[in-house]
Amino acid sequence: FAGLADVSISEDILVEGEITVPVGSRSLDEDYSTLDEPVRDTILRDLKAVGKKFVHVMYPKKSSALLRDWDLWGPLVLCVSLALMLQGGSADSKDDGGPQFAEVFVIIWFGAVVITLNSKLLGGTISFFQSLCVLGYCVLPLTVAMLVCRLVLLAGSGTVSFIIRLIVVAAMFGWSTLASTAFLADSQPPNRKALVVYPISLFYFVISWMILTFTPQ
Amino acid sequence: QGGGSAVIDMENMDDTSGSSFEDMGEMHQRMKEEEEEEAEGEAGAAEEEEDGEFLGVKGLRGQLGRQVADQMWQAGKRQASRAFSLYANIDILRPYFDVEPVQVRARLLESMIPVKMINFPQKIAGELYGPLMLVFTLVAILLHGMKTSDTIIREGTLMGTAIGTCFGYWLGVSSFIYFLAYLCNAQITLVQMLSLLGYGLFGHCITLFVTYNIHFHSLFYIFWLGVGGLSTLRMVAVLLSRTVGHTQRLILCGTLAALHMLFLLYLHFAYHKVVEGILDTLEGPNMPPFQRVARDIPVVSNIVLNTTAKAVALTL
Numbered sequence: 001f002a003g004l005a006d007v008s009i010s011e012d013i014l015v016e017g018e019i020t021v022p023v024g025s026r027s028l029d030e031d032y033s034t035l036d037e038p039v040r041d042t043i044l045r046d047l048k049a050v051g052k053k054f055v056h057v058m059y060p061k062k063s064s065a066l067l068r069d070w071d072l073w074g075p076l077v078l079c080v081s082l083a084l085m086l087q088g089g090s091a092d093s094k095d096d097g098g099p100q101f102a103e104v105f106v107i108i109w110f111g112a113v114v115i116t117l118n119s120k121l122l123g124g125t126i127s128f129f130q131s132l133c134v135l136g137y138c139v140l141p142l143t144v145a146m147l148v149c150r151l152v153l154l155a156g157s158g159t160v161s162f163i164i165r166l167i168v169v170a171a172m173f174g175w176s177t178l179a180s181t182a183f184l185a186d187s188q189p190p191n192r193k194a195l196v197v198y199p200i201s202l203f204y205f206v207i208s209w210m211i212l213t214f215t216p217q
Numbered sequence: 218q219g220g221g222s223a224v225i226d227m228e229n230m231d232d233t234s235g236s237s238f239e240d241m242g243e244m245h246q247r248m249k250e251e252e253e254e255e256a257e258g259e260a261g262a263a264e265e266e267e268d269g270e271f272l273g274v275k276g277l278r279g280q281l282g283r284q285v286a287d288q289m290w291q292a293g294k295r296q297a298s299r300a301f302s303l304y305a306n307i308d309i310l311r312p313y314f315d316v317e318p319v320q321v322r323a324r325l326l327e328s329m330i331p332v333k334m335i336n337f338p339q340k341i342a343g344e345l346y347g348p349l350m351l352v353f354t355l356v357a358i359l360l361h362g363m364k365t366s367d368t369i370i371r372e373g374t375l376m377g378t379a380i381g382t383c384f385g386y387w388l389g390v391s392s393f394i395y396f397l398a399y400l401c402n403a404q405i406t407l408v409q410m411l412s413l414l415g416y417g418l419f420g421h422c423i424t425l426f427v428t429y430n431i432h433f434h435s436l437f438y439i440f441w442l443g444v445g446g447l448s449t450l451r452m453v454a455v456l457l458s459r460t461v462g463h464t465q466r467l468i469l470c471g472t473l474a475a476l477h478m479l480f481l482l483y484l485h486f487a488y489h490k491v492v493e494g495i496l497d498t499l500e501g502p503n504m505p506p507f508q509r510v511a512r513d514i515p516v517v518s519n520i521v522l523n524t525t526a527k528a529v530a531l532t533l
Binding site for chain 2: 103106107114117118120121122123191192194195198199202205206209
């Protein structure tokens with residue numbers, strides 16, 4: 001460190017910046033050039049990014065791609081599709097499905113925010129939106145479970161279908177929890193992983209319970 | 218530029234940051250530098266329009282206006298970021314979440330064991346992780362209970378009411394008992410009370426989890442007295458150890474015991490009926506009568522559980 005003794009910065013250069021997980025910084029030229037590209041390219045690029053993250057969730061390996069380029073498109077799409085599929089499940093036939101959509105939406109986002117705050121308070125090194133991104137993307141297995149449940153319910157709603165649905169939802173719940181743990185638990189001190197995993201499993205348990213107890217009208 | 222800096226100085230004096238002389242000096246310095254830079258920039262731009270080597274009066278006013286606007290924006294931004302970092306700082310709560318899983322487990326078990334020594338103050342850990350997780354677990358158990366009971370109500374209101382009930386109880390009763398403790402001269406802080414009551418909900422969670430699945434009134438009463446009673450006794454014992462004087466002890470512990478036991482009773486029996494009542498008053502006469510429809514959770518599993526429990530009870 002001897003060579004740093006005479007480092008000096010002139011006063012008119014502001015020394016500031018952001019400390020985040022290093023993102024590939026885009027130069028100004030790149031930003032301007034993406035404004036001019038056709039809309040189809042932009043959409044396709046975003047869709048590819050979302051799709052890549054879906055693949056990461058289905059095969060959870062310890063990669064940092066999910067964390068580095070966080071985006072909330074995937075969680076939004078998953079949340080909306082899950083909420084739409086969970087509509088129409090109340091016994092009250094004149095119900096227009098409004099409360100269920102809002103309920104699912106609020107549970108997912110409010111739950112994700114609470115878990116993120118909890119993991120930050122426990123000393124996590126992950127940022128707020130990165131954590132939201134991971135939790136949202138890991139709802140994918142449960143959305144798949146919802147699809148499967150709806151298909152099974154089309155065939156009939158007896159004890160056999162209940163057992164099938166129970167197995168599928170339980171498996172997907174385990175998958176979701178494992179996937180999100182694989183991404184989030186690394187950012188915690190090693191002996192406190194259980195403290196972070198519990199709220200995550202509770203969160204996915206509530207969603208799984210909503211899926212399992214869904215009966216169509 | 219002399220007139221401009223006078224206006225800017227006044228603004229800086231009004232800045233209520235409580236900064237020291239060095240900070241003020243530094244700010245002045247920075248102000249002057251920004252001024253100079255901007256003046257140079259403005260001068261460079263104005264030259265093309267004004268066609269002069271010195272700025273006329275018109276140029277000075279425009280430049281002054283721009284500088285003032287810019288300074289106001291900077292000051293506002295600084296105030297806002299300072300306020301944000303002060304109030305939205307979750308690091309205030311960080312010390313209350315500093316726990317290990319082993320500690321949480323130990324405290325959960327301890328919350329069911331009443332202490333015997335009430336002559337000197339018992340230690341209460343002021344952590345909020347365990348209580349918060351217990352409240353959320355209670356919300357999840359309540360929802361589970363609503364789904365497996367034979368009553369279905371519009372689930373949006375149900376969710377909100379469940380969260381509201383649990384959090385309202387935890388925060389409201391804690392604050393109320395803290396206020397009573399203040400009146401009765403008990404030595405307890407708000408965080409400690411929140412922590413104590415939160416861990417007291419562990420008994421509630423166990424009781425409701427068991428009795429929502431096995432529907433026996435007598436079983437519920439046994440759990441209510443046994444498990445609920447144990448957790449209440451623990452809280453009461455801890456409070457007793459921290460209060461002096463018979464009347465004060467009676468008031469404080471009697472209130473807490475009554476509220477805690479009654480809450481469990483309320484959750485088991487009256488919850489879904491109360492929600493029906495709320496919805497009834499909200500909707501008015503247009504609501505159709507509530508339809509009680511059996512859930513898809515097959516009756517099979519319930520019957521199996523009930524017969525098993527009956528068989529166990531008979532053999533005992």
